[in-house]
Amino acid sequence: MRSVVVHLHLYQPPREDPWLGEIEREPEAAPDHDWTARVERTSYRALAAARVLDGEGRVRRVVDAYARASFDAAPTLLAWMADQAPATYAALVAADRASRARLGHGNALAHPYDHAILPLLSRRDKVTEVRWGIADFRRRFGREPDGMWCPETAVDDETLDVLAAHGIRFTVVAPHQLEGAPAGGRPGRWRTGGGREIALFPYDDPLAREVAFGGLLRDGRAWAALMAGLMAGGADAEDADEGSVRSVATVAETYGHHHAQGEMALAAMLEAAAAEPHVQVENFAAVLARRPAVDDVRLVAPSSWSCPHGVERWRTDCGCRADAATSQAWRAPLRAAVAALRGTLDARFAQEGAQLFGERGLDPRVVRDAYLGDGVGVVPDTRDPVWARELLEMSRESLRLEASGAWYGDTLDRPDVRMLLRHAARALALAGPQAPAIERAFVQALDAVPAAGGTTTAGDLYVRHARPALPAPVRDAAGWAALRVD
Numbered sequence: 001m002r003s004v005v006v007h008l009h010l011y012q013p014p015r016e017d018p019w020l021g022e023i024e025r026e027p028e029a030a031p032d033h034d035w036t037a038r039v040e041r042t043s044y045r046a047l048a049a050a051r052v053l054d055g056e057g058r059v060r061r062v063v064d065a066y067a068r069a070s071f072d073a074a075p076t077l078l079a080w081m082a083d084q085a086p087a088t089y090a091a092l093v094a095a096d097r098a099s100r101a102r103l104g105h106g107n108a109l110a111h112p113y114d115h116a117i118l119p120l121l122s123r124r125d126k127v128t129e130v131r132w133g134i135a136d137f138r139r140r141f142g143r144e145p146d147g148m149w150c151p152e153t154a155v156d157d158e159t160l161d162v163l164a165a166h167g168i169r170f171t172v173v174a175p176h177q178l179e180g181a182p183a184g185g186r187p188g189r190w191r192t193g194g195g196r197e198i199a200l201f202p203y204d205d206p207l208a209r210e211v212a213f214g215g216l217l218r219d220g221r222a223w224a225a226l227m228a229g230l231m232a233g234g235a236d237a238e239d240a241d242e243g244s245v246r247s248v249a250t251v252a253e254t255y256g257h258h259h260a261q262g263e264m265a266l267a268a269m270l271e272a273a274a275a276e277p278h279v280q281v282e283n284f285a286a287v288l289a290r291r292p293a294v295d296d297v298r299l300v301a302p303s304s305w306s307c308p309h310g311v312e313r314w315r316t317d318c319g320c321r322a323d324a325a326t327s328q329a330w331r332a333p334l335r336a337a338v339a340a341l342r343g344t345l346d347a348r349f350a351q352e353g354a355q356l357f358g359e360r361g362l363d364p365r366v367v368r369d370a371y372l373g374d375g376v377g378v379v380p381d382t383r384d385p386v387w388a389r390e391l392l393e394m395s396r397e398s399l400r401l402e403a404s405g406a407w408y409g410d411t412l413d414r415p416d417v418r419m420l421l422r423h424a425a426r427a428l429a430l431a432g433p434q435a436p437a438i439e440r441a442f443v444q445a446l447d448a449v450p451a452a453g454g455t456t457t458a459g460d461l462y463v464r465h466a467r468p469a470l471p472a473p474v475r476d477a478a479g480w481a482a483l484r485v486d
């Protein structure tokens with residue numbers, strides 16, 4: 001029996017204005033309101049009701065691909081979806097429940113709260129991201145997660161140790177992130193420096209590339225034949241196949257958004273593969289429950305699926321880019337500016353948190369973990385509830401600065417970077433009496449970040465697009481007015 005697992009990673013960079021919590025209209029996404037809405041309509045919603053055609057091109061049935069595929073969705077996207085696309089959100093939750101009934105293990109994987117490159121975080125920040133992510137998963141899917149998806153599949157030993165310490169039993173990686181991986185796509189076992197164990201599933205990279213960038217989505221049946229290993233044939237091949245896993249992992253927007261009707265190819269493939277007698281269409285957790293990872297592997301660390309240089313794409317000019325005519329000399333100084341700002345904000349949180357929460361015998365780190373862990377926005381009783389809320393929101397905004405999107409693209413002046421700077425401005429607005437001095441140092445650091453052409457800097461972008469120039473109530477009113485224009 002061979003296992004076939006298709007993993008779908010659902011993520012959109014949070015586009016909500018940090019002050020309003022709403023997304024401004026993006027005209028280039030028309031007819032949709034914004035890009036998140038566009039991808040939801042063309043991919044996420046389409047995957048929940050994908051048409052399977054008969055030989056004459058008539059719709060034979062409509063299937064929920066999430067019920068047959070492994071998937072993860074970032075908590076920030078799920079929060080948007082629960083509000084803006086409740087039917088798709090309900091489909092994800094129902095698919096997890098249906099897969100538990102069918103396989104004994106749900107299709108959904110947890111995701112850290114923010115789409116952060118975990119190896120770039122301190123252990124403390126890793127812990128918070130993982131705890132918030134697990135708590136969000138528990139609230140939405142009503143169970144403990146078996147696996148967790150790491151953004152950009154970026155891992156190092158500490159990341160895996162933190163996952164394992166929180167009961168996560170597996171994650172998914174690209175094959176180049178492992179050495180000595182067992183044959184046949186079977187999971188390897190990683191023993192962490194902290195003395196814990198976690199299973200690592202390497203997906204089939206050539207196949208994933210063929211799905212994402214090649215022509216495989218033009219023909220679901222041909223794809224099914226490939227997944228099922230039908231060309232091998234014969235009893236010997238079946239023996240060799242016993243316990244093997246053919247898995248594909250891509251971003252979910254591959255289906256529908258990047259490739260029109262890709263969701264139909266996926267649905268057709270899943271149906272055709274499920275009809276094969278020696279194939280089981282299932283999820284990673286079900287595979288692992290039947291056949292635990294017993295072969296030790298070596299980890300290439302830090303590493304990720306989208307940067308051959310490790311995790312450099314999110315901090316240096318490593319050479320990763322889409323357009324060779326662009327320069328990424330801005331990456332390292334932007335990372336340095338953000339790291340310095342985060343250092344200052346985190347020190348304030350630690351110091352004032354120890355003072356305020358310490359009066360109640362509480363550790364500020366534990367208070368932060370509980371903030372989005374035990375419920376949403378839980379602030380413990382203190383003598384100054386506004387101060388307490390400010391500190392926690394500031395720390396939350398500080399963590400949001402780690403969202404990967406700002407560093408991934410080619411150029412400095414992009415929506416992702418502007419959003420990062422707006423979250424920085426929001427964090428600074430919560431930074432108390434020292435905020436003007438902290439902001440001056442931040443802008444000075446941003447002025448060392450060159451934009452293309454050399455005429456502007458990240459400091460200019462911050463002042464023009466992020467720093468609040470008007471009192472908050474006026475900004476709020478203007479923002480609401482902008483949102484309501486059709």
Ligand SMILES: [Zn+2]
Nearest residue numbers: 307309318320
């Ligand atoms: Zn790179």
